[in-house]
Amino acid sequence: MIALNDIDVRSREIFRRLVETYLSTGEPVGSRTLSHDTGIAVSAATIRNVMADLTDLGLLHAPHVSAGRLPTELGLRLFVDGLMQVGDLSPEERRAIETESNETNSAETLLEAAASRLSGLTQTASLIVTQKSDSPMRQIEFVKTSPGQALVIMVFEDGRVENRIIDAPDDLPPSALIAAGNYLNARLRGRSLSETRTHIIDEVESNRAELDELTARLVRDGVARLSGDDNWTMVVRGRGHLLDETAQDIERVRMLLDDLEKKREVIELLTAARDGEGVKVFIGSENRLFSLSGSSVITAPYRDEKRQIVGVLGVIGPTRLNYARVVPIVDYTAEVLSRMLK
Structure with missing residues (x-):
């Protein structure tokens, strides 16, 4: 090197x-x-x-x-x-990134607005990955749907309801589903899954939960799955900018657009950028997913009111990005979004 x-x-x-x-x-x-x-x-x-x-x-x-x-x-x-001599944002750019935050702004609305602003300012495609929900939970219930699977119904304190499918033992009796729900409700009610995940898994694995083997397995595997990679969702804005930038290289653009459709792989790439502080720049083959399309990705994590990283935002474009301008835009957008999510 x-x-x-x-x-x-x-x-x-x-x-x-x-x-x-x-x-x-x-x-x-x-x-x-x-x-x-x-x-x-x-x-x-x-x-x-x-x-x-x-x-x-x-x-x-x-x-x-x-x-x-x-x-x-x-x-x-x-x-x-x-x-690289990183430039400073102009007052106009800072105002464009900042938005009025009020009580009616949901987290989803803020993320979509941030993605649109990021794409517009950088003239690239923008990506935001966020946890589906980390709100305090009101109730959780397990329902057997088919051999080897169970439906998890999660009701949050803000009224939202999410349903997830998880793997479950084929011979799981109804009593185990009820016991698992009761056990988690006693520990999750009024708290988020991220707050309690480690404690619950430790308690189950050390047999302090006093659950039978099948119920303990359902709780352990369910909590791990609900807080794993499938707990992330992605917002993409500005795909059209990719065509504008590379109109003469249609095959490269086609590969890049195909890669963007691989939601799980994109989420894995961006969530890997959560470690550490500040902006990260992946150039060409440095990122496994977009290496064939010769693209660069610039990312930064954003945080909640407890300063915990809850997502990653970034942009993707050709390796000929104006890094000195885009890096501070990504960085400041992450800072502003963290402020608004408090």
Whole structure:
């Protein structure tokens, strides 16, 4: 892996200017173009030599023999991590991200509005992944639906009702369904599943719950499933921007749109970005899902009133994204959304 210290100051500046020019134009950048940059006080011949050295390092490549140079994924990563000058948001952009929050704004409405603003400001497709619900629960009930499956009916304190299908033992008697519901109601009523999940599973596994084997299995597997990957939902806005950005590469766009339809895989990608603080940038093949379509993903987690991470938002677009502008927009949108969810 190339580090900034492996490149001298002059080469760094030429590389930075080249990448910025490419991100602005989308076209290969030649030495003649850079020699007209007043910030680079060297000849076109010197610039060509530096570009050749950067190509040997794997930071640049030439799409054609006589063309200029483009940054590789490795080059873009070096630029984003060490050379990019992140811009500040304008007052107009900040106002566009912020919305009036009042008691009638549901979490769902806020998420959809945030996704639309994010897509509009960045001219990319926006993605928001959130937990289906982490509200305090009023009641939970298990109903046998078919061999090997049970329906879980969850009623929340705010009046919402959610139904989920979970796996259940084939020989599960009705009494076990009732016992499981009674056990969870005693521990969940007025509390959220995320608050109690670890305690419940520990209690069941240590046999402190005093449940029979089948009921304990239903409770343990049910709680794990209800708070797992299926507990996430996704909002997508601005798919049309993908067509606008890459109209000349229809096959790449088709692959990207196909990938976006793979809801589970997208959710797995974004929920993996929950770990750690701040904005994360995935460039090209660094993200498994969108690697074939040559796309970049920029994400940031957002939090609830308890400062717990409850979701991830982000944008997806070509690797030629204006990272310096998009990164602070994603970051500030996550900050504002966290504020509104309090």
